[in-house]
Amino acid sequence: MAQDPRALLAKADKQASSARGGFSLFGGKQDKLEIAADLYTQAANAFRIQKLGREAGQTLEKAAAIRQEINEPDDAASNLVEAYKAYKKDDPSSAARVLEKAIQHFTLRGNFRRAATYQQNLAELLDEIGDVPRAVAAYELAGDWFQSDNAESLANGAFLKMADLAALEGMYPKAVEKYEGVARSSAESNLMKWSMKDYFLKAGICHLASRDKIALTKALDNYVDLDPTFRSTREFQLLNDMLEADNSSDAEVFADKIFQYDQMSKLDKWKTTMLLRVKKSIEEEDDDGLA
Incomplete structure (x- = not known):
C-alpha cells in the first residue's frame, strides 16, 4: 500500500523542527536532521507516485536544504537533480532554478562532464519555455565544459544547437562563429x-x-x-x-x-x-x- 505523502511530509517537518528546537536527551541535532532529510525524500517519492510533480519538487528542495545544512553537499545536489526531474513537467521554471543550483555544485567539485550534461538539459528546458537568450548561453557554456573535458563530439553537438537558436534569434555573428568552429573541429x-x-x-x-x-x-x-x-x-x-x-x-x-x-x-x-x-x-x- 502506497504511503501518504502528506503524512510523511508532516512527520519530516516535525522532525526538522524538533532538531532545531534546542537540547534533547533523545538524539543529537545531526541525527534528527538526517532522519528529517530521509523522510522528506520518502515523502517526495510518494508525491511522485501520485504524479504530483510540483509537491515532490518542493519536498526535495527541503531535503536538499537539510543535506546542505549537515554538510552533505553531494547528497544535496542529488536531491536538487531529482527535484528538477519532478518539477520538469508541471513547473519548468522551478525545474530550471533547482537544476542551476545543482550545476553550481558540480562545477565547484570540478565535475565538468556531469555539469555539462546537466547544463545541456538546462538549455533544452529553457528553450522549451521560450527563454531563448538564456538557452543560447546555456548551450554555449555546456559546449565549453564538454570541450574542457576533451569531449569534442559532445561539445560540437551543444555548439550546433546553440548556433541554430542564435541564428533564429538574429544573433548571426555568434551563430557563424560556432558553425565555423565546429567545421574546423570536424x-x-x-x-x-x-x-x-x-x-x-x-x-x-x-x-x-x-x-x-x-x-x-x-x-x-x-x-x-x-x-x-x-x-x-x-x-x-x-x-x-x-x-x-x-x-x-x-x-x-x-x-x-x-x-x-x-x-x-x-x-x-x-x-x-x-x-x-x-x-x-x-x-x-x-x-x-x-x-
Missing part, C-alpha cells in the same frame, strides 16, 4: 568531415541573413581553403547562386535556386525559415530601391 575527423558542407551552408545563410554579402564572399574562399572538396558540392553552388541573386536583388531567381536545391536535398525547417527571411529582405530592399 576537419580533423574522418568521421565528421562529411558534415562540414552543412555547417558551411548554415554559416553562409547567416551571412546572407545579416546582409553582409562581402563577408560571405570572403567566407566561401576560407571554406574552400579549409576543405578543398567543398567547391564541388551542391552546397557551395547554392551559396554562390544565392549570393549572385542577392547581389542582383532578384528574389525570384533566389527562390528558384533554392527550389532546385530542395528537389535534390530536402531543406529542413531551420534552413527554410532562414532562407525565407533572406528572401523577404531581398524583396524589401528591392521595393525600397523602386520607391
